[in-house]
Amino acid sequence: MSNQMNGAEAMVRMLEAQGVRHIFGLCGDTTLPFYDAMLRLDHGITHVLTRDERHATYMADGYARVTGRVGVAEGPSGGGATYILPGLIEATESSYAVLGITTDISVGSYGKYPLTEVDQEALMRPLTKWNTVIKRADHIPRMVRTAFRAMTTGRPGAAHLGLPYDIQYDPVDPADIWADPATQCFPAYRQAPQPGAAQAAAEAILSAKNPLIVCGGGVVIAGAWEELDRLATRLDIAVATSISGQGALAETHPNCLGVVGSNGGTDQTWALMEAADLVVFMGCRAGSTTTARWEAPKPGTRIVHFDSDPMVMNANYATEVAVVGDLQLALAEVNAVLDARDQGAESFGGAAAVAAARAAKRAAFDRLAQSTAAPIRPERVIAALIKALPPDATIVSDPGTSCPYFSAHYVLPQPGRHFITNRAHGALGYALSAALGAWYGRPASKTVALMGDGSFGFTVGELETVCRTRAPITFVVFSNASFGWIKASQQADKGARYYNVDFDRTDQAAIAAAYGVKSWRVEDPADLDRVLAQAVAHNGPSLVDVICQPLEDTAAPVRRWMG
Numbered sequence: 001m002s003n004q005m006n007g008a009e010a011m012v013r014m015l016e017a018q019g020v021r022h023i024f025g026l027c028g029d030t031t032l033p034f035y036d037a038m039l040r041l042d043h044g045i046t047h048v049l050t051r052d053e054r055h056a057t058y059m060a061d062g063y064a065r066v067t068g069r070v071g072v073a074e075g076p077s078g079g080g081a082t083y084i085l086p087g088l089i090e091a092t093e094s095s096y097a098v099l100g101i102t103t104d105i106s107v108g109s110y111g112k113y114p115l116t117e118v119d120q121e122a123l124m125r126p127l128t129k130w131n132t133v134i135k136r137a138d139h140i141p142r143m144v145r146t147a148f149r150a151m152t153t154g155r156p157g158a159a160h161l162g163l164p165y166d167i168q169y170d171p172v173d174p175a176d177i178w179a180d181p182a183t184q185c186f187p188a189y190r191q192a193p194q195p196g197a198a199q200a201a202a203e204a205i206l207s208a209k210n211p212l213i214v215c216g217g218g219v220v221i222a223g224a225w226e227e228l229d230r231l232a233t234r235l236d237i238a239v240a241t242s243i244s245g246q247g248a249l250a251e252t253h254p255n256c257l258g259v260v261g262s263n264g265g266t267d268q269t270w271a272l273m274e275a276a277d278l279v280v281f282m283g284c285r286a287g288s289t290t291t292a293r294w295e296a297p298k299p300g301t302r303i304v305h306f307d308s309d310p311m312v313m314n315a316n317y318a319t320e321v322a323v324v325g326d327l328q329l330a331l332a333e334v335n336a337v338l339d340a341r342d343q344g345a346e347s348f349g350g351a352a353a354v355a356a357a358r359a360a361k362r363a364a365f366d367r368l369a370q371s372t373a374a375p376i377r378p379e380r381v382i383a384a385l386i387k388a389l390p391p392d393a394t395i396v397s398d399p400g401t402s403c404p405y406f407s408a409h410y411v412l413p414q415p416g417r418h419f420i421t422n423r424a425h426g427a428l429g430y431a432l433s434a435a436l437g438a439w440y441g442r443p444a445s446k447t448v449a450l451m452g453d454g455s456f457g458f459t460v461g462e463l464e465t466v467c468r469t470r471a472p473i474t475f476v477v478f479s480n481a482s483f484g485w486i487k488a489s490q491q492a493d494k495g496a497r498y499y500n501v502d503f504d505r506t507d508q509a510a511i512a513a514a515y516g517v518k519s520w521r522v523e524d525p526a527d528l529d530r531v532l533a534q535a536v537a538h539n540g541p542s543l544v545d546v547i548c549q550p551l552e553d554t555a556a557p558v559r560r561w562m563g
């Protein structure tokens with residue numbers, strides 16, 4: 001074996017071979033050889049220094065969501081490894097390919113009480129689709145290939161690679177540096193459904209009186225919107241989405257109903273969910289949010305389910321037809337089955353039902369969006385965003401006020417991943433850094449992050465990263481000096497017995513300005529349109545701190561708080 005390459009260099013060369021273009025992360029003692037290899041080798045990979053490993057992983061996640069490429073985050077042993085966890089579980093449960101690399105203490109010092117020792121493999125196991133701490137340098141190329149294969153095939157997810165310090169100095173045979181180009185992007189190696197499944201699904205749908213399609217993030221991840229558009233249009237069938245499923249169809253499409261469920265769903269969209277005699281779940285796990293804790297579809301509703309993951313079939317509903325396979329391939333097969341029929345066009349009257357629901361929802365929204373009240377109504381902020389943002393904008397939201405309001409009322413004019421939110425775990429403080437990752441992935445698109453002031457406090461340190469990288473992202477803070485979501489839940493569930501949910505009002509605009517962000521504080525709704533337009537047009541990072549109506553006083557589109 002020639003001795004031209006050490007383990008650290010092999011890791012860099014493997015990432016290069018796997019097509020990695022960006023790595024987000026921060027350094028530690030165990031990272032020294034890896035960083036030295038990054039510095040010395042000519043590899044074309046941009047390393048973005050972050051201020052916290054949580055946010056490095058969120059950046060990798062935002063990057064993966066807009067590009068369909070593997071997002072890569074790295075951090076050091078011990079504290080670095082524990083801080084990287086939140087991003088890995090979000091990516092795994094949201095089905096996005098994110099690789100977390102943590103350097104580790106030397107294999108040679110296992111069990112000798114070295115600083116930062118922790119069983120990283122055990123730590124990462126429930127959070128990742130695949131995970132290993134590499135024990136020998138000559139295993140590095142194979143383990144990197146395995147990680148990329150695991151992340152990108154089947155249902156995508158996160159992987160973790162532990163890279164101990166001492167093996168970074170050990171030799172690796174350069175001949176083993178190669179990668180499978182198919183695993184640079186996800187979904188890789190798409191699999192078609194079992195023979196006959198698409199036919200059975202088409203027949204079930206055609207036999208329904210009032211079917212409804214409910215799309216989750218799987219449709220967007222598979223890039224199946226053209227096939228879905230064909231299907232929805234030809235059958236004139238209504239298409240609802242989960243929040244993650246926004247982008248399965250353009251929300252201006254005549255058949256697109258919008259979001260259903262307990263967060264971002266409204267009475268108007270829920271009515272169609274309840275009225276359906278057959279629900280077609282597509283790339284959707286039929287989880288608690290989309291179904292409002294399985295309130296609808298009710299037991300007995302006929303279910304057809306398309307998903308790449310067989311584990312979701314029959315998990316929540318007895319399923320009449322299960323179509324396991326890639327969504328793009330599966331929907332193409334359904335369309336081919338329908339093409340082969342010569343019975344003329346079927347119509348379920350979906351567009352008319354959608355038009356009526358959308359008009360009623362819009363009328364209720366418009367009344368509140370025109371409000372001149374202060375503190376400013378969230379509806380007014382969403383209306384201002386609708387006016388200020390270009391059609392191809394990328395919008396990232398934290399949980400809290402902005403998520404249900406945006407999901408319910410913003411109309412995304414294009415299919416694809418233009419709205420990003422961490423719906424799997426909903427950890428606060430995701431949006432700011434995920435927006436930076438999304439901007440790296442899609443720099444020509446205007447990128448906007450929406451967050452509560454609670455979330456702002458979780459993530460504010462990354463404003464330095466944003467300013468250093470000069471990313472022209474606009475941040476909008478819905479400021480209400482409380483953990484509003486929980487406060488609103490205490491109102492709804494606990495008779496307004498508020499306990500420890502308020503914090504002091506912080507001046508987000510002043511804090512951001514200190515980092516070098518161009519910023520505004522808006523208290524008068526009359527200023528909102530002008531300020532947002534200026535912030536969006538600004539050629540650098542900008543922030544608008546909006547003094548908002550407290551969430552517990554709003555008419556938020558959150559099902560358990562309603563009536």
Ligand SMILES: Cc1ncc(C[n+]2csc(CCOP(=O)(O)OP(=O)(O)O)c2C)c(N)n1
Pocket residue numbers: 398399400401402425426427428451452453454455456478480482483484485486551
């Ligand atoms: C890391 C983390 N801790 C706790 C929660 C529980 N939680 C959900 S929403 C919420 C309040 C959010 O407050 P803020 O960001 O200010 O937004 P608001 O609801 O006030 O709009 C909390 C604490 C969470 N989602 N994530």
